[in-house]
Amino acid sequence: MTVPPDISALTPISGADLLDDVEAFLVRFVVYPSEHARIAHVLWIAHTWFMNAWESTPRIAFLSPEPSSGKSRCLEVTEPLVPRPVHAVNTSPSYLFRKVSDEAGPPTILYDEIDTVFGPKAKDNEDVRGMLNAGHRRGAVAGRCVVRGNVVSTEELPAYCAVALAGLNDLPDTIMTRSVVIRMRRRATGEKVKPWRLRLNRPEAEELRDGLAAWSVEAAHKLTWPDIPDGIEDRDADVWEALLAVAELAGGHWPARANVAAVTLVTDSKTGAPSIGVLLLADLKTVFAAHEKMSTEDILNALHKMDEAPWGDLRGKPVDSRWLAQHLDKYGVKPKVIRVDADKTIRGYEAAHLADPWSRYLAPPPGATET
Numbered sequence: 001m002t003v004p005p006d007i008s009a010l011t012p013i014s015g016a017d018l019l020d021d022v023e024a025f026l027v028r029f030v031v032y033p034s035e036h037a038r039i040a041h042v043l044w045i046a047h048t049w050f051m052n053a054w055e056s057t058p059r060i061a062f063l064s065p066e067p068s069s070g071k072s073r074c075l076e077v078t079e080p081l082v083p084r085p086v087h088a089v090n091t092s093p094s095y096l097f098r099k100v101s102d103e104a105g106p107p108t109i110l111y112d113e114i115d116t117v118f119g120p121k122a123k124d125n126e127d128v129r130g131m132l133n134a135g136h137r138r139g140a141v142a143g144r145c146v147v148r149g150n151v152v153s154t155e156e157l158p159a160y161c162a163v164a165l166a167g168l169n170d171l172p173d174t175i176m177t178r179s180v181v182i183r184m185r186r187r188a189t190g191e192k193v194k195p196w197r198l199r200l201n202r203p204e205a206e207e208l209r210d211g212l213a214a215w216s217v218e219a220a221h222k223l224t225w226p227d228i229p230d231g232i233e234d235r236d237a238d239v240w241e242a243l244l245a246v247a248e249l250a251g252g253h254w255p256a257r258a259n260v261a262a263v264t265l266v267t268d269s270k271t272g273a274p275s276i277g278v279l280l281l282a283d284l285k286t287v288f289a290a291h292e293k294m295s296t297e298d299i300l301n302a303l304h305k306m307d308e309a310p311w312g313d314l315r316g317k318p319v320d321s322r323w324l325a326q327h328l329d330k331y332g333v334k335p336k337v338i339r340v341d342a343d344k345t346i347r348g349y350e351a352a353h354l355a356d357p358w359s360r361y362l363a364p365p366p367g368a369t370e371t
């Protein structure tokens with residue numbers, strides 16, 4: 001952890017007041033989509049000063065469907081507030097690995113234009129993807145082969161560090177599930193912000209940064225693991241645990257605000273567009289509504305006739321039996337020989353075999369109880 005050399009001379013400040021000041025600073029330059037997004041950003045910045053305490057560090061991803069939506073500005077205002085910031089755009093894997101393994105301590109990586117790494121036009125970025133995927137866990141390393149002359153040896157480079165991302169559209173699920181996702185929007189006519197000029201705003205930002213550094217040294221021993229709100233579990237709990245712990249440490253109104261923000265943002269993340277597999281399962285449940293078993297041909301005909309579904313023209317052609325079998329195999333469902341008449345058998349599927357993935361991957365109907 002990087003500590004300013006004059007930290008002993010800093011005037012102590014309460015965690016709640018400090019986070020209030022950070023929030024007031026950020027809101028002058030960024031129009032957030034919601035108060036919950038703003039709270040998450042403040043807590044994420046604060047958590048970077050306690051990196052030695054966490055088992056898992058969440059990524060924060062500022063995403064939008066169109067340019068000029070404030071994503072890069074979020075990284076710009078974050079940079080002077082976090083320890084050892086590295087503002088990265090199209091950065092080489094070797095550079096990132098060396099920065100993360102620096103003996104001075106892990107950096108805070110601010111990766112702009114992340115769609116160039118994960119987007120459809122991305123090439124040769126597997127090392128960066130692997131580091132971003134693995135580096136959210138303490139102790140994660142990136143294994144590499146190193147050739148020195150005729151000798152091939154292996155080395156393990158640390159990958160654990162805090163990462164903020166900004167880019168267009170969505171990221172791969174492996175990153176999205178490790179991130180607090182902030183859906184940025186282009187500013188409306190009546191939404192005003194102060195112009196950001198680092199040379200002008202640096203003194204105030206550095207005062208806040210020094211306050212965060214001082215607080216992290218004075219209060220780190222008081223950190224406790226927070227109670228996770230109901231409805232936040234598994235990977236979502238990993239993402240929010242550190243942020244909720246920072247809010248508990250700050251005290252005041254921050255624990256309550258953090259809990260509401262966590263539940264709201266996690267709930268919002270579940271209402272996005274379903275994966276192609278989940279969409280297929282949902283439409284198959286409709287197709288099988290009045291059938292216990294169906295031939296593959298009948299299933300495909302029914303899928304192709306769904307006007308609002310993509311099955312009749314997926315990537316330029318209708319889905320076929322091979323595509324259907326490949327995608328259902330992921331859920332443990334395979335085609336089999338079924339009897340449709342007393343003397344006729346044909347390959348198809350049974351609703352009983354789809355019941356398990358339906359129960360696991362499709363949300364229960366409104367008003368139903370889930371065991």
